[in-house]
């Protein structure tokens with residue numbers, strides 16, 4: 001189980017690194033017990049029960065007195081979904097202020113998939129080996145062409161903010177993400193879930209492994225209550 005300062009590799013070139021955290025089960029307990037002017041230094045059995053009660057009854061605010069600061073490297077397509085989570089803070093690598101880095105996401109052959117069914121209930125099936133290889137070749141060729149055009153434009157003196165327009169959403173980006181446990185559980189509930197895009201789900205799993213390490217009792221209660229954020 002990873003902790004602060006550690007990094008979990010995700011996809012072909014991505015990662016989730018927990019840069020810093022101020023996040024313990026006790027922060028939840030003391031957030032709740034201040035109602036009675038009571039404070040705890042260590043977890044006792046009744047504190048685990050209290051966390052389960054708060055989770056079950058959706059007394060959500062005690063889960064907000066903590067933070068996780070992640071450093072994430074992911075494809076722009078994944079980052080776009082991630083940044084819809086408004087109850088958190090982001091700062092991202094700027095392609096206006098610095099040049100892009102030529103790192104692109106190429107799905108593994110088994111992740112070249114078909115899509116059938118209706119929105120919200122899609123079924124994804126890996127494509128046959130030969131077709132998957134062909135598709136991967138097409139993706140790589142497009143990345144190469146986009147990258148060559150980007151470099152040519154920079155050499156012609158085009159501004160970085162204009163040249164970047166040709167870069168695809170498979171390009172990797174990096175950002176800092178700071179979030180409290182309540183909003184983190186909402187992210188995990190939605191993104192480490194079957195309905196989520198497979199790629200963001202991989203990141204959701206990584207993020208959840210840090211959450212489970214730092215706040216084991218809260219994580220356990222979250223799972224027990226059906227993986228729904230309070």
Ligand SMILES: Cc1cc2nc3c(=O)[nH]c(=O)nc-3n(C[C@H](O)[C@H](O)[C@H](O)COP(=O)(O)OP(=O)(O)OC[C@H]3O[C@@H](n4cnc5c(N)ncnc54)[C@H](O)[C@@H]3O)c2cc1C
Pocket residue numbers: 084085086087088183186190191195196197
């Ligand atoms: C499988 C899946 C498919 C999706 N498809 C699409 C899509 O096709 N198109 C699209 O645009 N988005 C799509 N989304 C994004 C989705 O609509 C949410 O924007 C995203 O998941 C962030 O969730 P959130 O609003 O709960 O998180 P946060 O923004 O972090 O908000 C956390 C919670 O705070 C509360 N809250 C935040 N802002 C407000 C507000 N303005 N008013 C009231 N309450 C608020 C809500 O209780 C919310 O759940 C999809 C998400 C998933 C998981």
